[in-house]
Amino acid sequence: MTEPQNSSTAETPAAAQQVNPVDAILRRLATRAMGLTGADIERIIREARLKARRSKRAIRYEDIEEGIRGNRAPVPYSLRWRFAFHEAGHAVVHHALDLGPVRGLNIDTGQGGYNLVGFHVWTTDTRDWYENMLTMLMAGRAAEKLVLKRVSSGSGGADDSDLARATRIAFDMERTLGFGTEHPLLYRPNRDPGAVLDREPELAARVHDRLVTAFDRAGAILRRRRPTFHALAKALFDAQAMDEAAVLQILAE
Structure with a gap:
């Protein structure tokens, strides 16, 4: 992503x-x-x-x-479907939560899928916005679980991955943004959340609970919008790259 x-x-x-x-x-x-x-x-x-x-x-x-x-090697059939469902999951949840436009989707890389999403600037910085962001970031993994029954490591494994970004947001909600469930008014920044989470199991549990809630919420949205989700995944599988107009045509239906 x-x-x-x-x-x-x-x-x-x-x-x-x-x-x-x-x-x-x-x-x-x-x-x-x-x-x-x-x-x-x-x-x-x-x-x-x-x-x-x-x-x-x-x-x-x-x-x-x-x-x-x-410039790219062909993506294997089964992997192409996984990429398509993963990125379609992000797009459907992003649109359902009215976070902003989806500028494009691409699974034609062999390295994983990509999506380019935008955000309405007037809705940022509230608790709801951060919770919606967590839900959108967890939506690719939730999509894999919903359709393929098994998740891949594609949502993690790197500092810019879905799981890394979601963990950082959930960590900041607890420690720096004033949305924590324990001592919410304390501002406690740290450049290495992983080290803090390893030292503080209770904090790690609260951060993880936020991610589980977002994952479950994303899955519920995809189940409610299953026809749109499957239509977008099928279109993305066939085209391998879709611009904003093509994505919007399916999401708007």
């Missing part, structure tokens, strides 16, 4: 339909390129230009898109 980008507004279906055709193509390419580095993009464009020059024609958007696809 990619780092969320702040956004103050979400497009309506009507607005999404009025996007300039060139902008729509650029958004499609940007969605397809999620997870690539700047150096990767530079090399792909350079190769696309060389291909066009050899064919004695101008470079086309399709050349770049083909280069992006060719």
Whole structure:
């Protein structure tokens, strides 16, 4: 999951339909390129230009898109389904909680899925917002559990993973944000939450309880919206990369 980008507004279906055709193509390419580095993009464009020059024609958007696809090994069938359900889970819960727009989804990486989500700035910093964030972050794992019955390590394993970010938020709610269940007015920051949680089992239990609650809540939302969830996962499985308009068309239904 990619780092969320702040956004103050979400497009309506009507607005999404009025996007300039060139902008729509650029958004499609940007969605397809999620997870690539700047150096990767530079090399792909350079190769696309060389291909066009050899064919004695101008470079086309399709050349770049083909280069992006060719830069990645095919994702195995079963893994592609897991990625699709995981990222669709994030998107459905994000939309259900009205956190903001979903800018794009991508499972065409072989390294895991990516989503680019935005947030309404006027709703941040309340207890409800943080609880909604926890629910959204746990939604990928909840989606895997709901459909595949077993979860993977894809939601954890790195400092920018879903579990890492959710744990940090839950930790801050207890220690620095004034939402703790014990001594909520005490401001107790720490740069290494893991070390604190290892030393303080009661705090670790409270943080974990927040994550369990968010996980269960995400699962309940996905069960209520199962048709939309499955439709988005199927579309993402087929397309492997979906821009905002394509995602919104399914979520809005």
